[in-house]
Amino acid sequence: MRGISKSFHGIPANQDISFSIESGEILGLLGENGAGKTTLMNILYGLYQPDAGEIRINDAPVRIHNPLESIALGIGMVHQHFMLIQNHSVLENIALSHKDTPFFFPTVKIREKLENFSASFDFNIDLTKKIWQLSAGEQQRVEIIKALLNGADLLILDEPTSVLTPQEIKELISILKEMKAKGHMVIFISHKLDEIMDICDRVLVLQKGKIAGSALTRDTDKISLARMMVGRDVVFNIQREKIDRGNQILSVEHLNVMGDKGLPVLKDISFEVFENEIFGVAGVSGNGQRELAEAVTGIRKAESGKIRINDRDITNTSPRHIYDQGVSHVPEERIRFGIAPGLFLYDNAILKQHHLKKFSKRYFLKYKDVKDHAKNLMDDFNVSAHSIHSQIRNLSGGNIQKLILGREISEKPQLLVASHPTYGLDVGATEFMRNHLLELRKTGSAVLLFSEDLEEIFELCDRIAVIFDGEFMAILDSGDRRLNDIGLMMAGSKRI
Ligand SMILES: Nc1ncnc2c1ncn2[C@@H]1O[C@H](COP(=O)(O)OP(=O)(O)OP(=O)(O)O)[C@@H](O)[C@H]1O
Ligand SMILES: [Mg+2]
Structure with missing residues (x-):
């Protein structure tokens, strides 16, 4: 060329x-x-x-x-x-x-x-x-x-x-x-x-x-x-301060879920996530991570078991109801579920939030407020695009990801369910987003993080569950010496 x-x-x-x-x-x-x-x-x-x-x-x-x-x-x-x-x-x-x-x-x-x-x-x-x-x-x-x-x-x-x-x-x-x-x-x-x-x-x-x-x-x-x-030296500077965790936000008890192929994909999963905590799920993709994120956010039905947010039972209620309980979601397949590709950037900036009072009055969107919000998101999360009137499909891959993360984080959720939040981000943007997740933790949110990137898991998480074939092999505190064996656990050859 x-x-x-x-x-x-x-x-x-x-x-x-x-x-x-x-x-x-x-x-x-x-x-x-x-x-x-x-x-x-x-x-x-x-x-x-x-x-x-x-x-x-x-x-x-x-x-x-x-x-x-x-x-x-x-x-x-x-x-x-x-x-x-x-x-x-x-x-x-x-x-x-x-x-x-x-x-x-x-x-x-x-x-x-x-x-x-x-x-x-x-x-x-x-x-x-x-x-x-x-x-x-x-x-x-x-x-x-x-x-x-x-x-x-x-x-x-x-x-x-x-x-x-x-x-x-x-x-x-x-x-x-x-x-x-x-x-x-x-x-x-x-x-x-x-x-x-x-x-x-x-x-x-x-x-x-x-x-x-x-x-x-x-x-x-x-x-x-x-x-x-x-154009400058990149120094990774991520520091996770020690913070005592607060109240329990999410509790999952004996959850069983079926997969797309009609077979059980989650088997008797139980755990809790607290305020000021990032709870990581480590594992090779395809071991039930997607189904767990979908069950917690109401996209997938639970066959049995209980899911509670702030002690309120939300098992098998609608995604909208769960969103209204303060649960945000950064999905795994973001082009299919995270955005509406044909719409403008500003529409995508409030996806799932259009019914909130600050954006709508009766049946009409308050376009000025929506657009202001979109502009702020672009500034705060370094989304580079021509303007808020750009069609979202014309943004670069990484910038779509920044917009979705920004949208979900800026709601200050009680619980953020994030699947591979830094996929497709460049080194600088990765550092920036990881710091944002730590900021959420500091300000009292609970985060349920799915990642295959062990460096990311170790850097961010207070506790780490290792998932294999739909089961938790172990739940470990960060700093636990058994984390050395995490690779074996991810391959299913070890349960502690
Ligand atoms: N069809 C289009 N219409 C308008 N702008 C576009 C179009 N395609 C790309 N752009 C713009 O061109 C610029 C470069 O985008 P491109 O997708 O090539 O980036 P990239 O290097 O692949 O980034 P990433 O790592 O995020 O995928 C971006 O500002 C993007 O918004
Ligand atoms: Mg690209």
């Missing part, structure tokens, strides 16, 4: 960007939230047209008007938010996107192709399963298969690991290394510096739409990359 520039409504997202990638290379793309990474890759994939600059493949200039053309040129992309059809099977999804799927008996032909193909790459996936039955890692493998089967020489992965479990990340890395060995090229976007250092040959750093620098991973380190990205 040479001299690429792109503006939206007169505001530059990419400015004069030039870089190249060669066969067998894995290039990392790094930059703060809103730096222009996704935009640049969308241009390469033909989703956007650049205002200036050109793309060359094998030294010949090409114009890419849409993804069909980029696929024909051997470019594939796995988006930050997956684009699979949930009610179709893996095979049907692959057939739908394949460039020469026949009109008659489409899946028969594709199955043949896939069988030849899986002889050369090792994807371990059941083709007959429906997409909704797959874990995030499996869905991502489907996206990668789609791209490779279309003959991608260059694969673009936009934050591929933020939704994966550590095991799935390992599997992804081995697929990428296999691709590299076969001469494919990969562009890999991530906020996790360890991963970039581990996977990539070279890194390109964007800052506010421009190239801030590039380096071979063997000649650089995490600290220099972070400095290049932010």
Whole structure:
């Protein structure tokens, strides 16, 4: 790509960007939230047209008007938010996107192709399963298969690991290394510096739409990359003061919950969360975390057991009723449940809160108050967007996340249920949000935090439950020496 520039409504997202990638290379793309990474890759994939600059493949200039053309040129992309059809099977999804799927008996032909193909790459996936039955890692493998089967020489992965479990990340890395060995090229976007250092040959750093620098991973380190990205030294400064916990806010007793597949996913879970406490649930994703968050916030039915907020029974009452008891929720799948993508930023700033007195009078929204609130949220949580009138789907991934967190935190909830609050955030924003969670704790809220990131769990939590296969293996105080065994407990091989 040479001299690429792109503006939206007169505001530059990419400015004069030039870089190249060669066969067998894995290039990392790094930059703060809103730096222009996704935009640049969308241009390469033909989703956007650049205002200036050109793309060359094998030294010949090409114009890419849409993804069909980029696929024909051997470019594939796995988006930050997956684009699979949930009610179709893996095979049907692959057939739908394949460039020469026949009109008659489409899946028969594709199955043949896939069988030849899986002889050369090792994807371990059941083709007959429906997409909704797959874990995030499996869905991502489907996206990668789609791209490779279309003959991608260059694969673009936009934050591929933020939704994966550590095991799935390992599997992804081995697929990428296999691709590299076969001469494919990969562009890999991530906020996790360890991963970039581990996977990539070279890194390109964007800052506010421009190239801030590039380096071979063997000649650089995490600290220099972070400095290049932010333009200053990044020092993680998170301090959890000792605070005595207050009254009990949440109590869960003998909770049993069924999963989407009609099998029990939570088995006899009991715990409490108190004021001034962050209670962490550590575990490999898919062990019941999502169902627990959904049961507490009223999205999923409890088969048996009791859930109480401030001693009031809220078991199987409506999400709205539970919200009115002071329970906020940062959901795991934020594009599906956390926002209304087609609405404006200011509408999204009060989602679920539109019935509150401060925002509505009789049946009408008080638009001035709503908009003021949205502006304050943007300022307080560094949400970078064109204006409060932007459609939320045009915000960068990390900025959507900041808006959701800001909205839920700013309500000063009695209980915040937060699933992976720092997914997709850059290093600076991660530190900022973790400090906000500690501030909530200090001012008397209770926080139920789900995370796979052990560093995050250890940094923030007063007590930590380890979940495996729908059961708590143990509930430990921070500082408990048995925390050394947390990895074993997460794998289910130890109960204390
Ligand atoms: N379709 C669009 N319309 C208007 N503005 C857009 C559009 N797409 C991107 N932008 C703006 O361009 C800027 C760069 O966004 P981009 O999504 O490329 O960032 P990013 O580096 O991928 O960030 P993140 O790490 O948060 O995903 C942002 O300010 C965003 O709001
Ligand atoms: Mg992005």
